Every structure is written in C-alpha cells, then in structure tokens.
Amino acid sequence: MNVGFIGLGLMGRPLALHLAAAGHTLHLWARRPASLEPFKDVAAHAHTSAAEVARHSEVVITMVADAPDVRDVTLGDDGIAAGAKKGLIVVDMSTINPNAAREIGAALAAKGIEFLDAPVSGGQVGAINATLTIMVGGKPEVFEKVKPLFEKMGKSITLIGGSGAGQVAKACNQILTGVGILAVAEAFALAEKSGVDPARVREALLGGFAYSRILENHGQRMLDRNFKPGFKAWMHQKDLRIVMEEAHRMGLMLPSSAATAQLFNALVGSGLGEDDSIASLKLLEKLGGIE
C-alpha cells in the first residue's frame, strides 16, 4: 500500500519503519531533511509538501505535537486536503483535544476525505517494539481498512467509538496515569515524612486493592531515584491540559484531575518538565522539607 507518514519524530520514525518493513511504500514529507535520513534504505519517497504526500497515498498517517499542527498539516496551505484523491484516509495518531479531532474530521469529511483519530499509549519503547495501545475513533469500515497498518505498530488495538472517541480514551488514560503517578508520589512522601520506608509500604500494598501497574513500575523507579523519562512531565502536563479543556467545555467537575494538572504545572514551572512524570515525588519532597 502507498502510505503517507508525516511527523517523523521519536514516535513517528519507528512506526513508519515498521510499515516499510511490512512491505508498504512510504511517502514522506518533513520540515527538517535530517528526519528523512533513517529512510534511505527502505522503499520511501520524499515529497515537497503534505499535499504531494497525499497525492501519492491511499492512507496518510500524522504523528505531530498538538492540535494546531494537525490542523495545519491536514487543512492548511499545501496540506493533505489540498492534494487528496477522493476516498483518502487520514489517520491522526497525535494526542490532541477530542473536540478538535472531531472538527478536523468533519472538515476533512466535507472534502470527501475519511478520518480516524488514533492516539497511542506505550511511549517510545512501545513504538520501537510495536507494542503500542492504539485507541481509535471513527467509522468501523474505515477502521477495518486501516487495521492491518495498526497491527504493525501496536498490540492492543480498539475501535472505541465514533470520531473523537480515540482521543477521549487517551484523555481517560492520561487521567488514570497522571493521577495514579501523583497518588503514588503522595503515598511515598507521606511515608518518608513519617520516617517510614516507602519500599516496605509499597511491598505490603502490592498484594491488595492498591495494586496498580504504576505502583509496581513507576513506584520502583521512584525508589531507585530514576527520574529519567520514560514520559516527560511537560508532555503529561499538555495531556492534562486537554483533559481540563474538555472538562471546562462540557461543564464537568474532575477534582483529582484538576489537582494533578496543577501539580504538573508546578513541575514544569519549577524546572522539572524534562524529567519523567514521577518527578512529582521530588517536588512533593522539596515542598515538604524532606531531605
């Protein structure tokens, strides 16, 4: 299949290479020529615009930073829509606001272009190992057409619902992981400040209802003082911004998400944004006077 891929960063590059390895022909466009380097030895054509990519592709995948970038690359000047043949499928794998995804989907539909929102979780390791969780919103028949591509990039692939539903599921994921990491950090800070070994607390609690993959994995990394990302705090901050934007738009009270979003603001503000999200423990320790 001729597959366009736009956004060849830490996540996009390994995903595009999986598709090439599976025998697909890639059509690429990148702002920085260096991004095309890793594709020298595979079936890949470099183009001069997103519109040119679209002109040669049946499916175009985008994996960029945020909603304005997706809007730009799909609907902007020389964007995908400008070069699309009728029936083109655009798959956005970026994490953006669900409502923005719905609006972009609707604008593309008006031009006869199909759209799926398909954000992922599992990070760079999941992208490299093709073990991502992919959460998809869109039409079932479009999902079925793209599924063989998803299967080269991820392990758990779910059509959640209509347009935007993939982004909603991703927002839910970021609530559970963001709040979950902060809750573990708070429990550990309480133990430390009380003179109790958080390692023994973690060990005792892993067997009960407090068990979570975050207590197990992120909790161990907190004990190891390994704050290397993983998933950077500023990216989690952005995803919690999306959650709070949606909560505000719809009139929904999300108290633990709101408190967590504020803590992530403070993480970025205090210079810990490039650390992993578990650096929330460091900040609580600092504010609690814990050595």
Place this chain on the structure above:
Amino acid sequence: MNVGFIGLGLMGRPLALHLAAAGHTLHLWARRPASLEPFKDVAAHAHTSAAEVARHSEVVITMVADAPDVRDVTLGDDGIAAGAKKGLIVVDMSTINPNAAREIGAALAAKGIEFLDAPVSGGQVGAINATLTIMVGGKPEVFEKVKPLFEKMGKSITLIGGSGAGQVAKACNQILTGVGILAVAEAFALAEKSGVDPARVREALLGGFAYSRILENHGQRMLDRNFKPGFKAWMHQKDLRIVMEEAHRMGLMLPSSAATAQLFNALVGSGLGEDDSIASLKLLEKLGGIE
C-alpha cells in the same frame, strides 16, 4: 493462649472467631450484650470491663472505630492499662491517626505494656475469609510473638517499621484506593459526557500502564451500577481525614489526596455516605448533568 478481644463489630467478630477456632481462649467485653451472642459455643469468657479482660490475657486486641475509642479502651477508666499484668501486649487493629497510635503506644510503654498498631485492609470479606492485609508498627520481638495470631486473621502480614508505621502504611493504602477510585470515576464521567462508552475505554486501558485492580474491580462495579458497599464512602472519608490531618501536622502538600478528601466530604454531605466509595461516579454524573 489467653487472648482478649474488644470491638466485636463487623470486622472484629469474624477475627475473634478465627482465633477461637485456632484453639485460643477468648476474653471479651462489649458494651452491648448482643455482641457476645456469636461466642456462646466457643471457648470465650465475658468480663465486666476492659481492665478485667486485660487481667486474664497475654494479648489484648482492639478493633474499634477511631482514635478516641482506642484511647478510651486502653488508657481510660477501667481500661486495659488498669488491669494489665507487666508485659501484656496490646494490638490495635483499628484504623486511626498514626501520631495518635504512637502516643497511645508511648503511654502504654510507660506502664510496661507493649503495643502494636496493626490496621488491616481487605474489608469484611477479608476478615471473614482470613485474607486481610495486616500492616504492623512496633518492636520486631513483639511482632514475632503476635505473628501466629495475625496468621489466623490475614494472608499478607508485614512489619512496616516502628510504632505508628502500620497506621502510616494504612494511610498510604487509603490514598491509593481513595484517589484511585476517584480517578476511575473521573475517567468514566469524561467518557460518558463525551458520548463514549466507558466499558470500551476500560477494556482498552486494562492492557496498559493505566491498569489497576481498582480499574478492573471497582470499574466493573461502576459499569454494573452496583453501588452497594464494599467499603462505605463515610469510612473512606474518615480515613482521608486522617491523611489530611497528618499532612497538616507535618507540613506536607498532598494535592490529589486533598481534592479526593473534598469529594468524599461532598459524597457524605449529599447523602451518599452509606454507599460504596464508587458512588463518587454518581456524584460526578449529577454535577456534570449526565443522565
């Protein structure tokens, strides 16, 4: 062994019966004579005061509501300390403030009485099946003496640290479960308000880092609209009060716990206190105008 047991409620009764079944002789005192009924057919002596219970016991276990009750039954008029032989071990299995536990332990130590704080998690079902998680604070040599009794009541038994450390671990557990339940409720409310099926979101997220026993079990009960306790919201509210008391006493910022404690205040205030903690979903739905 002669074992005193004070506090024969939903949790205490099955635990005391496990000890009797293991061949121990119980010494009981209860405010309400009806509480002694289930012990008619086992080796159990009823006494007229906690002091009398202590006079006949090597170990006295207490399982009552809160710190003032523990203080009363241990150090009050006709309390355990008034009847204790030197070397008596008092084991408090109630959930109380860690600092209050340390103070009670110190007051008993001044009278030559040993003390362990040993709160539990696992609820009434765990008590009946003797599968509780028991988190213990106190001296290792005292812990070893009581361990055979703990093993008749629980499955996972951990000496966390010195006096109060069991209560600290329990406070950590209540952070992780309280915040964890609210985070799942918030994710589900966001999905519902967005017109997305929370069951599909849960299914997609169970395979990733968002996995928690709470997403699996409590999440399923939320989908089933089964708000029957389980663990009552007003009890979780009390345990989060303890967390916030300690945070305040020590000067520790715990943002997600604080937001969760507020939501639990609202649960009790709005008449949902007798429901399970997962009724937090009902409250978010109500406040978000979700039918």
